Amino acid sequence: MSDPEVEKKEMSAFRIRLGVFLLFLWWLPVWALVPALSELLSLDSSQSHRLLIGVILLQTIIGFAGLFIAGKSIAGIMKKTPFKKTPGIVWHALISGKMPE
Numbered sequence: 001m002s003d004p005e006v007e008k009k010e011m012s013a014f015r016i017r018l019g020v021f022l023l024f025l026w027w028l029p030v031w032a033l034v035p036a037l038s039e040l041l042s043l044d045s046s047q048s049h050r051l052l053i054g055v056i057l058l059q060t061i062i063g064f065a066g067l068f069i070a071g072k073s074i075a076g077i078m079k080k081t082p083f084k085k086t087p088g089i090v091w092h093a094l095i096s097g098k099m100p101e
Contacts, residue, residue: 011076013093019070020094026063031055 034055038048078086092100 011073011080011099013097013099015073016070016090016093017097019066019068019073022062022066022069024066026059026066028059030059 031052034048034052038051043051074086074090077089081089089100092098
């Protein structure tokens with residue numbers, strides 16, 4: 001028997017929204033700002049490359065965190081509903097911020 005509180009926490013609209021937001025941050029081309037930032041901070045070539053690698057690694061970590069957070073909630077939804085209804089439920093949670101009953 002599973003605890004309803006744990007299931008409710010795993011399938012929250014906030015977790016889906018947070019995960020999608022983090023995935024969106026992952027897709028933003030922040031790395032393209034590194035040359036301008038390097039020039040502004042007067043960084044040499046090797047420091048600029050380190051900054052670029054750091055930005056790419058940070059974005060990748062953020063993306064995987066978003067994938068894990070949203071994926072766990074969506075997997076919980078998929079366990080309880082038919083596959084065809086899952087996109088509608090996820091979309092409703094994203095737009096309204098509430099999980100349908």
